[in-house]
Amino acid sequence: xxxxxxxxxxxxxxxxxxxxxxxxxxxxxxxxxxxxxxxxxxxxxxxxxxxxxxxxxxxxxxxxxxxxxxxxxxxxxxxxxxxxxxxxxxxxxxxxxxxxxxxxxxxxxxxxxxxxxxxxxxxxxxxxxxxxxxxxxxxxxxxxxxxxxxxxxxxx
Amino acid sequence: xxxxxxxxxxxxxxxxxxxxxxxxxxxxxxxxxxxxxxxxxxxxxxxxxxxxxxxxxxxxxxxxxxxxxxxxxxxxxxxxxxxxxxxxxxxxxxxxxxxxxxxxxxxxxxxxxxxxxxxxxxxxxxxxxxxxxxxxxxxxxxxxxxxxxxxxxxxxxxxxxxxxxxxxxxxxxxxxxxxxxxxxxxxxxxxxxxxxxxxxxxxxxxxxxxxxxxxxxxxxxxxxxxxxxxxxxxxxxxxxxxxxxxxxxxxxxxxxxxxxxxxxxxxxxxxxxxxxxxxxxxxxxxxxxxxxxxxx
Ligand SMILES: Cc1cc2nc3c(=O)[nH]c(=O)nc-3n(C[C@H](O)[C@H](O)[C@H](O)COP(=O)(O)OP(=O)(O)OC[C@H]3O[C@@H](n4cnc5c(N)ncnc54)[C@H](O)[C@@H]3O)c2cc1C
Ligand code: FES
Ligand code: FES
Numbered sequence: 122x123x124x125x126x127x128x129x130x131x132x133x134x135x136x137x138x139x140x141x142x143x144x145x146x147x148x149x150x151x152x153x154x155x156x157x158x159x160x161x162x163x164x165x166x167x168x169x170x171x172x173x174x175x176x177x178x179x180x181x182x183x184x185x186x187x188x189x190x191x192x193x194x195x196x197x198x199x200x201x202x203x204x205x206x207x208x209x210x211x212x213x214x215x216x217x218x219x220x221x222x223x224x225x226x227x228x229x230x231x232x233x234x235x236x237x238x239x240x241x242x243x244x245x246x247x248x249x250x251x252x253x254x255x256x257x258x259x260x261x262x263x264x265x266x267x268x269x270x271x272x273x274x275x276x277x
Numbered sequence: 278x279x280x281x282x283x284x285x286x287x288x289x290x291x292x293x294x295x296x297x298x299x300x301x302x303x304x305x306x307x308x309x310x311x312x313x314x315x316x317x318x319x320x321x322x323x324x325x326x327x328x329x330x331x332x333x334x335x336x337x338x339x340x341x342x343x344x345x346x347x348x349x350x351x352x353x354x355x356x357x358x359x360x361x362x363x364x365x366x367x368x369x370x371x372x373x374x375x376x377x378x379x380x381x382x383x384x385x386x387x388x389x390x391x392x393x394x395x396x397x398x399x400x401x402x403x404x405x406x407x408x409x410x411x412x413x414x415x416x417x418x419x420x421x422x423x424x425x426x427x428x429x430x431x432x433x434x435x436x437x438x439x440x441x442x443x444x445x446x447x448x449x450x451x452x453x454x455x456x457x458x459x460x461x462x463x464x465x466x467x468x469x470x471x472x473x474x475x476x477x478x479x480x481x482x483x484x485x486x487x488x489x490x491x492x493x494x495x496x497x498x499x500x501x502x503x504x505x506x507x508x509x510x511x512x513x514x515x516x517x518x519x520x521x522x523x524x525x526x527x528x529x530x531x532x533x534x535x536x537x538x539x540x541x542x543x544x545x546x547x548x549x550x551x552x553x554x555x556x557x558x559x560x561x562x563x564x565x566x567x568x569x570x571x572x573x
Contacts, residue, residue, distance in 0.1 A: 141285035141320065141330070162279075162321045164314060164385060176358070176387040182317040183388075184310070186287040187332055230383065252382020 130198030140186025167253030196225035217266035219257035293338035304443035353392025405503030406479030409495025433502030
């Protein structure tokens, strides 16, 4: 067992867990943050995407022992139903989610892109989301949601 | 079966000396973990045999890209994101920047390291063809032996086997700053994006007045480990560019590689494609040089 501290969505949290516990499991099982999903468990699908120290990562591939002291942002940290993050509002508006399993990871990858490039091209969006698989939407509506997240008033 | 985290140890000494001391204590007992994009996949699938892991991700001594008069030094812990975003890598080692940009997804690039790619030793990995072409050297370090250097072309000794000793870490990769007039990197896989290569070629050449002075060629997925094509380099050196040279070079290449049949492809297909890639490189040079000669 290791006891370590990390800042999750702005709050300092203490976790006691074996250091090889996947960050994904720490978030979901220890901290009750079940917004982060597990798809493949092997780095291929992006459902488990979170942002660690400003960088997008797959939380299924990170042992919690590697993120002691880190700052972590999960989908729960983006916004609330009353005060949505622009990407959340845009997914809602443009129909970017169907079953929703891929959606938290998609939004984290999108936020990681939008923080660097608020008005991305389609090619930039496709590259940024290439590690996030969706079996429902056919991607077009997700790309629209990302492209228009910071468009004036969210319109074309 | 999913792995049980309680059966594993992971320690973070936090300094290079601390890690090397641990590795030296009982060689083979501890396994370094950098970005974990290989090891954690094995862990997740319940296939990770190493039970004691020592964290090396983010170690300052393994980080950073520095430029000397004659070499560019890339820390083993440098990630693909750092590689592709580095202005000096983009300018002087563009094939490596390009390889980094197509290695997995952004999340993978933020975590996967150059050292991890080399030590993992997959014959299909994406950075080796560029490193072979650029004549990289690998710097290894241990507590007892200090630093030692190995040409990257001699680093791999077989399928997923390397010269790295159990008490050693890869510290850095050094690439000589040479002037090449032409470069080439292409990977052929099952699809355009994020596919494991069936064949990949990294190549550089220096050409003067329609003649190849020197060339360097690295292939992935045509042997048990990444492969530098020395016989073909020799066949190209000093020769005048033209259709005959293309044929000669193809023959030399086919003579020196012995690709395998596996689930991703057949030996015959790989031999053919490797030759096609080499031919494409030479024809690109001819087109560029031809244009230059016309103007001269
Ligand atoms: C979804 C996905 C997609 C991928 N796509 C690609 C791809 O397109 N191309 C490609 O080439 N690879 C790909 N990979 C494989 C992997 O990301 C790379 O090989 C990466 O470079 C591994 O680095 P790491 O730091 O994550 O390695 P780790 O998993 O930390 O370590 C790998 C091995 O190297 C050893 N090691 C690491 N650093 C050192 C060091 N400094 N000294 C000594 N030993 C060390 C470890 O002990 C271990 O044996 C992919 C992986 C995933 C999960
Ligand atoms: S669950 Fe982590 S990438 Fe699929
Ligand atoms: S909405 Fe179902 S997987 Fe994307």
